[in-house]
Amino acid sequence: MNIVCEHLTYVYDKGSPFAVKALDDVSLTIAEGEFFGIIGHTGSGKSTFVQHLNGLIRLPSSKKKRYKPEKGEILPTLKVGEYDLTSRKTDFYSLRKKVGMVFQYPEYQLFAETVKDDVAFGLKNFSKGISKEETERAVGDALTACGLDPKEVAEMSPFDLSGGQKRRVAIAGVIVTRPEILVLDEPAAGLDPLGKREVMALLHRLHGSWCKTIVIVSHDMDEIAENCTRAAVFSEGKVVMCLPPRQLFKRTDELLSLGLDIPLVAKICLALQRRGIEIDCDFTADDFVAKVLALRRDRR
Amino acid sequence: MKDVAFGQYYPVNSFVHRCDPRLKLFFLVAFIAAIFVANNFWALGACAAVLIAVVALSRVPLGKVLRAIRGVLILVIFSAVISVFFYSGETVYWKYGILCVTREGIFFSVFLIIRLFLLVICSSMLTYTTTPVALTDGIESIFHVHVLALIMSIALRFIPILMDETERIKNAQKARGADFESGNIFKRIKAIVPILIPLILSAFRRADELGDAMDARCYMGGKKRTKYKKLTFSWRDLVAFLTAAALVTGVALLRVYVGGM
Ligand SMILES: Nc1ncnc2c1ncn2[C@@H]1O[C@H](COP(=O)(O)OP(=O)(O)OP(=O)(O)O)[C@@H](O)[C@H]1O
Ligand SMILES: [Mg+2]
Numbered sequence: 001m002n003i004v005c006e007h008l009t010y011v012y013d014k015g016s017p018f019a020v021k022a023l024d025d026v027s028l029t030i031a032e033g034e035f036f037g038i039i040g041h042t043g044s045g046k047s048t049f050v051q052h053l054n055g056l057i058r059l060p061s062s063k064k065k066r067y068k069p070e071k072g073e074i075l076p077t078l079k080v081g082e083y084d085l086t087s088r089k090t091d092f093y094s095l096r097k098k099v100g101m102v103f104q105y106p107e108y109q110l111f112a113e114t115v116k117d118d119v120a121f122g123l124k125n126f127s128k129g130i131s132k133e134e135t136e137r138a139v140g141d142a143l144t145a146c147g148l149d150p151k152e153v154a155e156m157s158p159f160d161l162s163g164g165q166k167r168r169v170a171i172a173g174v175i176v177t178r179p180e181i182l183v184l185d186e187p188a189a190g191l192d193p194l195g196k197r198e199v200m201a202l203l204h205r206l207h208g209s210w211c212k213t214i215v216i217v218s219h220d221m222d223e224i225a226e227n228c229t230r231a232a233v234f235s236e237g238k239v240v241m242c243l244p245p246r247q248l249f250k251r252t253d254e255l256l257s258l259g260l261d262i263p264l265v266a267k268i269c270l271a272l273q274r275r276g277i278e279i280d281c282d283f284t285a286d287d288f289v290a291k292v293l294a295l296r297r298d299r300r
Numbered sequence: 301m302k303d304v305a306f307g308q309y310y311p312v313n314s315f316v317h318r319c320d321p322r323l324k325l326f327f328l329v330a331f332i333a334a335i336f337v338a339n340n341f342w343a344l345g346a347c348a349a350v351l352i353a354v355v356a357l358s359r360v361p362l363g364k365v366l367r368a369i370r371g372v373l374i375l376v377i378f379s380a381v382i383s384v385f386f387y388s389g390e391t392v393y394w395k396y397g398i399l400c401v402t403r404e405g406i407f408f409s410v411f412l413i414i415r416l417f418l419l420v421i422c423s424s425m426l427t428y429t430t431t432p433v434a435l436t437d438g439i440e441s442i443f444h445v446h447v448l449a450l451i452m453s454i455a456l457r458f459i460p461i462l463m464d465e466t467e468r469i470k471n472a473q474k475a476r477g478a479d480f481e482s483g484n485i486f487k488r489i490k491a492i493v494p495i496l497i498p499l500i501l502s503a504f505r506r507a508d509e510l511g512d513a514m515d516a517r518c519y520m521g522g523k524k525r526t527k528y529k530k531l532t533f534s535w536r537d538l539v540a541f542l543t544a545a546a547l548v549t550g551v552a553l554l555r556v557y558v559g560g561m
Contacts, residue, residue: 017310017311017312018311051471054475056471056474056475093477093479096474096475096476096477097477100475101472101475103468103471103472103475106472108469108498108501108502109469109472109473109494109498110498111493111494111497111498112494121473121476121477121478121494122476122477125476125477125478125479126477159501173476174475174476177476177477
């Protein structure tokens with residue numbers, strides 16, 4: 001399923017003194033199979049954008065019978081696969097099965113007595129009347145895919161797990177329904193370095209096999225450089241750039257002026273550049289090392 | 301933060317907003333007293349006129365003000381209907397068993413409706429124009445109970461936070477296919493559990509964190525605390541005070557000299 005979004009604008013608490021324009025004429029296309037990154041300063045509208053993708057925030061035209069656009073309003077397009085999110089006839093419930101969403105700090109949404117029950121929650125909702133054995137199997141698969149041992153954790157209370165484990169249980173609770181697109185809002189935020197690595201490794205394992213497309217919101221540029229096929233930069237509700245990391249992180253000055261960071265590899269490349277050594281890499285550690293070694297070989 | 305009109309501050313700068321919270325509390329009490337002392341349409345009209353002036357001065361949009369009524373509309377209609385049918389009077393229009401409709405009964409229920417509306421609008425004006433913090437400051441300075449004011453301001457402070465939190469959890473469970481809108485009442489109650497448990501846990505967590513933060517800043521309750529912002533009366537408060545005093549006196553005089561309807 002491709003995601004096509006054009007001229008999307010969203011205002012929170014429209015018409016009140018609290019009104020905030022969170023998205024301003026956003027146009028983005030995310031192709032099936034991508035590992036897509038979304039970066040941007042705090043409050044730039046990243047979370048608001050991703051919540052549109054499974055209809056948690058709905059466009060006004062999909063809520064009212066006869067929606068009258070305001071004067072001068074450009075009508076947005078928002079399509080996820082065959083689902084047209086601007087239409088009132090769209091089945092948002094089945095859309096949510098296709099587009100899994102992992103929120104910021106997803107461990108705070110755990111509620112069931114056992115890990116098993118919590119992971120099965122989405123499955124029971126989306127696949128009504130699913131048999132007990134099937135549920136058990138699907139839950140086991142999801143936990144294993146998230147790097148947890150079902151035998152060990154399935155019967156435990158989710159509140160007795162470590163932070164990183166909780167996070168992975170929460171992710172398992174979303175992927176258990178096998179969504180085609182998996183959206184994650186800062187999946188590694190607040191974890192220790194090991195937890196972060198595990199979550200990113202887990203996403204890599206899921207990508208392509210379990211979920212075709214992954215969209216991740218992140219503040220960690222190393223994560224973006226290492227994993228993403230493309231990344232969009234949000235600023236004040238607008239998309240200012242949308243490029244593969246290789247080109248994106250060459251535009252250092254722009255990123256820094258938006259209050260964003262650049263990957264460590266990009267910083268090293270800059271430092272080398274100042275000493276007169278140009279290295280053209282895609283800002284992953286592996287590629288960087290390969291290029292440096294090649295350079296050394298050439299100089300010999 | 302969408303559906304709850306009561307207790308929602310409306311942030312504009314106006315005469316009413318800048319009045320001292322203590323005076324606004326006093327004004328509210330005086331106004332309520334006036335509404336209940338008023339026993340004829342002249343007196344009630346005077347109350348309504350004062351309230352309309354307050355609303356106009358406050359620059360809170362009329363739609364917002366009327367929204368406050370919506371919440372109590374059913375209650376008001378219910379009590380009005382009851383009093384129409386059960387109020388006994390001399391000019392009887394219709395009678396059936398103990399039920400009767402009289403001229404006095406109709407007057408009485410119209411009176412009741414106006415009274416209740418004035419009451420609700422006036423109280424919601426207080427919360428529209430006064431921040432929760434200012435309100436508790438006012439209460440604290442009147443009653444000199446620090447702990448109570450602290451509890452109140454923390455509770456008020458947490459309402460929007462917990463409401464946002466509820467929204468977030470609700471969205472997260474909706475993303476996992478939870479359905480809160482359909483099904484019979486038992487289904488719906490059961491559907492709340494996945495929201496309620498994380499919400500309660502998060503409330504405890506936040507309370508814990510707040511306690512730690514207060515400890516870390518050496519918070520101690522007690523009388524010796526000083527205020528960062530001292531409340532002071534200004535000319536606005538004098539105007540408001542005189543209005544309230546005039547209203548109560550006027551209504552009382554009308555009661556004595558004009559009498560009931
Ligand atoms: N429920 C809401 N009600 C009102 N305003 C909101 C709400 N959620 C977000 N906003 C506002 O919309 C803007 C965009 O918020 P959003 O959460 O999309 O930002 P973000 O890019 O995800 O930020 P962060 O990196 O901090 O998660 C912000 O100014 C925020 O204050
Ligand atoms: Mg966010």
